[in-house]
Amino acid sequence: MIAVIGAGPAGLMAAEVLARAGGTVTVFDQMPSAGRKLLMAGRGGLNLTHSEPLPRFLSRYGAHQDWIAPVVSAFPPDAAVAWCNGLGQPTFAGSSGRVFPRVMKASPLLRAWLRRLEEFVVGLRMRHRWTGWDASGVLCFATPDGTERIAPDATILALGGASWPRLGSNAAWTAYLPGLVTPFQPANCGFAADWSAHLRDRFAGQPLKRVVLRFGADQVAGEAMITANGLEGSAIYSLSARLREAIQSQGSATIQIDLRPDIAPEVLAKRLSEPRRGQSLSNVLRKSAGLSLPAVGLVQEALHSGADAANLTALVKSLPVRLVASAPIARAISSAGGLRLDAVDRRLMIRDRPGVFAAGEMLDWEAPTGGYLLQACLATGVAAARGALDWLEGAQG
Numbered sequence: 511m512i513a514v515i516g517a518g519p520a521g522l523m524a525a526e527v528l529a530r531a532g533g534t535v536t537v538f539d540q541m542p543s544a545g546r547k548l549l550m551a552g553r554g555g556l557n558l559t560h561s562e563p564l565p566r567f568l569s570r571y572g573a574h575q576d577w578i579a580p581v582v583s584a585f586p587p588d589a590a591v592a593w594c595n596g597l598g599q600p601t602f603a604g605s606s607g608r609v610f611p612r613v614m615k616a617s618p619l620l621r622a623w624l625r626r627l628e629e630f631v632v633g634l635r636m637r638h639r640w641t642g643w644d645a646s647g648v649l650c651f652a653t654p655d656g657t658e659r660i661a662p663d664a665t666i667l668a669l670g671g672a673s674w675p676r677l678g679s680n681a682a683w684t685a686y687l688p689g690l691v692t693p694f695q696p697a698n699c700g701f702a703a704d705w706s707a708h709l710r711d712r713f714a715g716q717p718l719k720r721v722v723l724r725f726g727a728d729q730v731a732g733e734a735m736i737t738a739n740g741l742e743g744s745a746i747y748s749l750s751a752r753l754r755e756a757i758q759s760q761g762s763a764t765i766q767i768d769l770r771p772d773i774a775p776e777v778l779a780k781r782l783s784e785p786r787r788g789q790s791l792s793n794v795l796r797k798s799a800g801l802s803l804p805a806v807g808l809v810q811e812a813l814h815s816g817a818d819a820a821n822l823t824a825l826v827k828s829l830p831v832r833l834v835a836s837a838p839i840a841r842a843i844s845s846a847g848g849l850r851l852d853a854v855d856r857r858l859m860i861r862d863r864p865g866v867f868a869a870g871e872m873l874d875w876e877a878p879t880g881g882y883l884l885q886a887c888l889a890t891g892v893a894a895a896r897g898a899l900d901w902l903e904g905a906q907g
């Protein structure tokens with residue numbers, strides 16, 4: 511029997527590959543039902559993967575690109591799309607190239623997937639919390655009825671990262687792999703800013719649409735949301751790895767927001783220099799610069815903090831916002847850190863744990879949103895399963 515621990519996308523994909531190859535597979539999970547984080551991802555439409563060319567796709571994994579390239583190339587975005595279609599969930603690519611199931615949610619996909627696994631006679635044992643190995647290397651589980659010990663032929667760990675712990679991936683597993691784990695940190699997360707009470711009360715929960723965020727040499731077009739504590743949303747998530755590092759090393763990170771990227775500075779300057787005819791600054795910013803109310807709020811916040819009112823154009827085109835902390839990991843979309851990549855071999859087998867493989871977000875890679883997270887979870891699930899099959903064949907041969 512092969513044990514897969516963790517019924518998220520990585521573990522379920524590993525189980526599918528193992529079962530298709532004729533393996534006897536049991537999936538264990540500590541939660542009462544499978545795929546809770548996948549269902550949560552479905553609330554945002556379930557961005558499964560991305561349709562850009564593979565080299566560009568792989569570049570999104572940044573420093574981990576070389577490590578992940580062979581894994582994702584062996585189960586690339588096209589394969590993820592075909593797999594999703596095969597479960598009766600047709601996909602589409604949005605204008606940004608992001609790929610979603612047409613129904614824009616995860617529940618029908620997960621239901622079909624679990625049905626498929628049932629047809630392959632994959633066992634699903636929920637409310638089984640893995641608590642490490644005993645002295646003889648047997649897997650130990652805490653269950654509602656007490657404890658259980660299992661000695662499988664091979665094990666795949668797919669225990670997830672550390673974000674949204676209430677959905678199951680609480681990173682408690684790190685205690686069972688001492689010395690092999692890089693501490694978890696929030697990724698694809700919001701950031702705290704020192705908002706005034708006025709900005710917070712008036713604009714928390716309101717979006718900044720079609721803006722461009724700049725940080726150093728990086729720039730991202732998209733949407734950001736003003737929150738009670740700072741900013742979140744897809745554009746800010748894309749910069750989150752570098753913002754997190756800058757805050758860690760320098761205590762804060764200042765981004766520039768172009769609130770009207772579609773208007774050239776000269777055009778904007780001309781509009782803003784026209785006589786105001788008694789209009790308030792807020793009205794001028796709304797009517798002449800075409801800013802939304804939350805964007806006006808941000809400009810006024812900058813003016814109250816001492817920004818130069820004589821150069822409104824610069825403020826609209828390059829509004830500085832100082833970010834002082836990452837949002838808590840419990841609210842991050844994903845996490846950075848996890849089982850070190852040098853702790854596993856090319857088959858994703860943990861070097862000092864023969865027959866134990868790892869997959870998914872528990873491994874120490876990081877990627878922005880855009881479908882790169884699920885794609886890597888599915889691909890590492892495939893790789894770990896193929897690695898386990900290969901290892902079992904070698905062990906038997």
Ligand SMILES: Cc1cc2nc3c(=O)[nH]c(=O)nc-3n(C[C@H](O)[C@H](O)[C@H](O)COP(=O)(O)OP(=O)(O)OC[C@H]3O[C@@H](n4cnc5c(N)ncnc54)[C@H](O)[C@@H]3O)c2cc1C
Nearest residue numbers: 516518519520540551557640669670678679870871883884
């Ligand atoms: C709000 C939100 C939106 C997201 N949207 C997207 C998106 O649109 N596109 C995208 O690509 N990604 C998205 N993600 C990220 C994506 O959902 C995760 O990267 C992915 O679910 C990770 O898969 P995984 O299988 O590695 O781990 P998980 O899905 O976290 O599954 C790990 C499983 O292991 C179980 N487990 C943990 N410890 C134990 C233990 N000791 N014993 C037994 N079981 C255990 C957990 O209960 C859990 O079921 C989103 C995440 C969030 C939070």
